[in-house]
Amino acid sequence: MSNHLGDKSYDQHAERTSTTTMRAAADDAVSITDDHKLLPELVAHLREHRAELSGEWARRIDASHLLHAMTQQEISSETTSVYDNYVEVLETGSVEELQRYARDLSERIIPRGVETHEVVGIVLLLRDVLARSLFSKYQDDFALLNQVLDAYEPAANRIANTVAVSFVEERERVIRQQQDALLELSTPVLQVRERLLILPIIGVLDTQRATQLTDQLLRGIRTNRAKVVVIDITGVPEIDTTVANHLVEAVDASRLMGASVIITGLSSEIARTLVTIGVDLTKMNTIGDLQSGIEEAERQLGFRTTRADEG
Amino acid sequence: MAAAAMFVSILQQGDFLIASIHAALDDTEFVRFQEDLLEQVGARRAKGIVIDIAALDVLDSFGSKSLRDLAHMARLRGAALVLVGIQPDVAFAIVKLGMHIDIHTALDLEEGLCFLEEVTPGDRTGGSALGRL
Numbered sequence: 001m002s003n004h005l006g007d008k009s010y011d012q013h014a015e016r017t018s019t020t021t022m023r024a025a026a027d028d029a030v031s032i033t034d035d036h037k038l039l040p041e042l043v044a045h046l047r048e049h050r051a052e053l054s055g056e057w058a059r060r061i062d063a064s065h066l067l068h069a070m071t072q073q074e075i076s077s078e079t080t081s082v083y084d085n086y087v088e089v090l091e092t093g094s095v096e097e098l099q100r101y102a103r104d105l106s107e108r109i110i111p112r113g114v115e116t117h118e119v120v121g122i123v124l125l126l127r128d129v130l131a132r133s134l135f136s137k138y139q140d141d142f143a144l145l146n147q148v149l150d151a152y153e154p155a156a157n158r159i160a161n162t163v164a165v166s167f168v169e170e171r172e173r174v175i176r177q178q179q180d181a182l183l184e185l186s187t188p189v190l191q192v193r194e195r196l197l198i199l200p201i202i203g204v205l206d207t208q209r210a211t212q213l214t215d216q217l218l219r220g221i222r223t224n225r226a227k228v229v230v231i232d233i234t235g236v237p238e239i240d241t242t243v244a245n246h247l248v249e250a251v252d253a254s255r256l257m258g259a260s261v262i263i264t265g266l267s268s269e270i271a272r273t274l275v276t277i278g279v280d281l282t283k284m285n286t287i288g289d290l291q292s293g294i295e296e297a298e299r300q301l302g303f304r305t306t307r308a309d310e311g
Numbered sequence: 312m313a314a315a316a317m318f319v320s321i322l323q324q325g326d327f328l329i330a331s332i333h334a335a336l337d338d339t340e341f342v343r344f345q346e347d348l349l350e351q352v353g354a355r356r357a358k359g360i361v362i363d364i365a366a367l368d369v370l371d372s373f374g375s376k377s378l379r380d381l382a383h384m385a386r387l388r389g390a391a392l393v394l395v396g397i398q399p400d401v402a403f404a405i406v407k408l409g410m411h412i413d414i415h416t417a418l419d420l421e422e423g424l425c426f427l428e429e430v431t432p433g434d435r436t437g438g439s440a441l442g443r444l
Contacts, residue, residue: 218399225418252411253402258395258418 054083102166189220202235210246228297234265244279264293326358341377359427365396382414395423
């Protein structure tokens with residue numbers, strides 16, 4: 001009995017192999033049209049089993065402990081919409097549409113604290129769930145399954161790729177935005193008296209920030225017609241040759257614009273460093289603290305400050 | 312004179328000359344400008360010169376060297392020179408390129424004239440004016 005069955009299955013197999021060979025021979029000529037026919041069929045299959053597959057996907061996400069920052073309800077509504085988009089992209093192959101969707105999705109979930117590995121993880125899970133469903137549908141016809149996978153895999157890879165890249169790009173965009181905001185805030189140029197500006201610097205000075213600082217300082221000198229500028233570096237924790245040279249440049253450029261610069265708030269540590277590394281500060285007018293700096297600047301500008309009860 | 316005259320105007324204001332550069336000058340035009348200005352210093356017995364470069368968006372190394380040389384030449388002819396109207400980008404570029412302009416500078420024409428008023432009265436030689444930097 002078993003022999004007989006075995007024979008029969010062998011026969012069937014042989015028969016199928018021969019069909020496969022024939023088909024493979026024909027494949028070269030018609031593979032493109034085949035792919036075109038296969039994809040709609042595949043999409044129709046995925047649409048038909050939408051509820052079942054997206055449910056399975058949500059279960060897998062839950063089992064893998066991904067997206068724990070989101071509630072069950074959010075996950076299920078998000079998965080359904082991602083599923084629809086996924087199938088649609090498979091159908092149209094339009095990457096622009098997908099990029100827009102992925103960016104939109106990232107924008108929504110990044111503030112919820114969703115990590116990159118989670119996003120990549122869920123997309124790969126969906127890819128896996130759908131691939132398994134295709135396996136079970138076409139398991140009887142290995143050659144056809146191969147073709148289906150040929151059509152499915154590149155599209156699915158492209159989707160995974162695009163979603164991951166969009167997510168990372170969105171994060172980078174947020175980071176850049178915050179950096180810009182920080183830079184914008186980090187160098188205020190303030191007018192304290194007519195023709196007197198102060199420029200308090202807080203935090204580490206790197207080349208980019210120093211360049212921006214000089215730029216804002218020079219523009220501030222022009223718009224406020226400043227004659228004296230007090231740069232306070234009390235909030236600068238450390239200084240090296242590069243930063244010291246940036247300061248010297250800022251002072252030189254200000255002088256070219258007709259303003260003299262007073263630097264205040266050099267800590268004993270910074271003073272020691274500057275002397276040790278041999279930066280030439282003879283051209284710079286340095287004064288101990290911000291108060292003395294402003295008093296000196298007022299003196300240069302011809303202001304005299306008196307208390308009301310003394311005047 | 313003809314070529315440089317189109318881009319530079321030299322006006323007299325009391326004891327001072329005001330030279331405004333309206334457009335970027337090439338090397339020959341700069342040399343021409345130097346000659347013209349130095350001649351005018353003698354002819355009009357000027358005690359001070361203001362050079363206004365507010366219209367310049369860029370200043371190359373030759374230009375900045377010419378201006379610096381001009382300041383020294385003017386001093387030898389007895390006139391103090393102040394450079395005014397340096398744009399922020401130009402100032403930054405000059406400093407970045409290490410082209411040190413060791414001459415007097417001021418924000419604009421008004422400031423430049425104030426500076427010359429301050430420097431010239433009791434002390435008519437540009438040499439000691441530089442000493443007061």
